[in-house]
Every structure is written in C-alpha cells, then in structure tokens.
Amino acid sequence: MTELRIRAASPDEAEAVLAFWKESAQGTSVSDDVHGVTRLITRDPEALLLAVADGLIVGSVIAGWDGWRACLYRLAVLPSYRRRGISTALLRAAEERFAALGGRRADAMVLEANESGRRLWTAAGYEREERWRRWVKPLTD
Template sequence: MIREMTIDDYEEVYTLWKKIKGFGLRSIDDSREGVDRFLKRNPTSSVVAEEDGKIVGSILCGHDGRRGCFYHVCVDKDYRRRGIGKNMVVFAMEALRREKINKVSLIAFTKNDVGNAFWNTIGWTQRLDLNYYDFTLNKENITAFNEQ
C-alpha cells in the first residue's frame, strides 16, 4: 500500500533510511524536527510504502511552486524489484500534478549504482547539460553515510 507520509511515520522511516547502504543522512534536515518542517511545507506529496505491517519504502517529495524534487527515495533491500519504488514515484508525481507542478528533479549520488539504474529503467533522464551547485548555510548540518 502506498500512502501519504505523516510525521507519525518518522521513526520507522528513519530506521529504514539507516538500513540503506550508502544512504546519506543529514544531522539537522533528517532529524524529526527537520522532517516535520518539510512535511508541514509539503503535506500531500511525500509517500511511504507499507507491506507486511511495516514501512518498506519512502520518498520525501516537495516543491517550490515551480519544480518538484525527490529526496531520500528508497525501498528496503528485501522488497526491491517488485514495483514498490515505481509505484511510490507515480504516487508522488500525481500529488505534484494536482498542485500544478510540471517538472520533477532529484539528485542521485554517482556511486549509487542501484539508484541510478532504477531511475534510468523507469524513464528518467540524466542531465548532462548543467552543473549542480550548493552552498551550505549551516555547517552543523553534517551528512553521514551508512556503511551497511
């Protein structure tokens, strides 16, 4: 079952994120308070997948009024290759369409072979015509990568 994510899902979703090898988690943005702030700003577009009585997938999805963005797209390793990821993507994209958003982007780490293969398989286009830049406003928002 795919449904909207709420803050009540946080502990189970965070536990899932911690299980994903190579997953990068930020100390502030991915805290309960950070996710709560994100969900309040984007109340209908983030999703979770439930199976066997537990959350097995998630997408944080939001928009700025012009473009949607996916963050932390993941499916538990034991539940992959069953359409869960694609179904979550479709659910989130439909939520964005209802809000009149016409384009969605995401960032996948170059070393994330599983994720990059997934996006290519379901028809997303890797952009080679632009550079991605960011600037850290809060140096305490540290990213740690799961080693599992």
C-alpha cells in the same frame, strides 16, 4: 507481501522514517533528524510518501513541490522488498501528485556512486541532465 499501500507520512513517524532511511537509503542529508523530517511533513503534509506493507515502512520518496519545481528525493526501498515494483508505485504516486499541482517536469537527486539508483531512474524514464551541476552551501555549522 500483503497489500502495498502508498500514503503520506505523519509527523509521529519521523523516527521510523529515519530508521528506514538508515537501513535502505544511500547517503545522508543535513536534515536527517527528527526535527528535519517533522518540519518537512508539517510544511507539506503530502510530500513524504511511504510505501507500507504489513504495517512496515518498505519504501519512501519525497515529492517536494515549491510551486515552481517538482523535486524527488529519498527514493528508497527496504532491501528485502526490492524488485517488487515498490519504487515504480512510489514514483507513480509522486508524478500524479506533481501533475495535479501543475508540475511540468520532475527532477531527481541521485548520488553519482549509486549504480543501482541510476539504473532505477533510467528504467523509470528519467534522463541525466548534463548541463547542470548542483551547488550547495550549508546554512548551519
């Protein structure tokens, strides 16, 4: 692998990001479409961080900051590039972003069934929060 670069995604990369997530991420979201990804990047141009090697998206994390909470979503690495420190580099960049914005704690959304994901988050120093559960309500049909 040549040099790994961590950078913010651009709106014209929405389709490439979706294709990357389809191959590399577990689970789906109601925002998994070009409009949803483009809206995220337009609202917060620094939120969607990409790891790029040889012009190829090999990793991603959404580092969402709303002024109150620092939330991590879609940490994913291309299967053929795993175990090379890419998730560590992405998390470091996300955590630096949060610290610069005044974030005090980062929260990560992790699927219960994602065994490797849970191990990754634990290895990165994150702990499961037992007191809370996520409650959701779809806003569209």
